[in-house]
Amino acid sequence: DQQVKQNSPSLSVQEGRISILNCDYTNSMFDYFLWYKKYPAEGPTFLISISSIKDKNEDGRFTVFLNKSAKHLSLHIVPSQPGDSAVYFCAAKGLNNNDMRFGAGTRLTVKP
């Protein structure tokens, strides 16, 4: 039972344009949502997060939006840069810190 879904396995955008990565979840008890970035042959690294009590969090070029009624979150990258090319994982945390669910990932390619 996949509680966190990333339905787009890949996304390709032009440098300087906006990248929008989407994530859907099913469990209304999730209280924190996180995005991780993963380069090949490296472990995922934390990118940005949002609490369930907020609907937007911004950090530089990265913004995460949360729509609780739709059980949907998205990551916006503006402007996109070639160095952003990586696999992005959406994750959601349950009541305990050892209860984290990851999506399947979206491979972002930013073309120069």
Next chain:
Amino acid sequence: DVKVTQSSRYLVKRTGEKVFLECVQDMDHENMFWYRQDPGLGLRLIYFSYDVKMKEKGDIPEGYSVSREKKERFSLILESASTNQTSMYLCASTPWTGTGEQYFGPGTRLTVT
């Protein structure tokens, strides 16, 4: 800076061999995790541990066991490696409280032939 290290970056083992993957974290985190990453399947939790000698099965524990004798160290054991265990293995840790942000090691690419 939190550091999570894994004993090997690349491993090649034969079918039937016993395989040990070791993970060490230096931030005194209570929780430690083992995941495997496969294309199209994302990160799947194998086992986690919330304290020394404590372990819980994740979503895909079959064929694996774990050991946590010290707080900083969490080992994943493949009792008898099989070709379907060829994968990228990732270790992570997180404290008991906070946002749940997990800190990952660099991963071990295991190939079973």
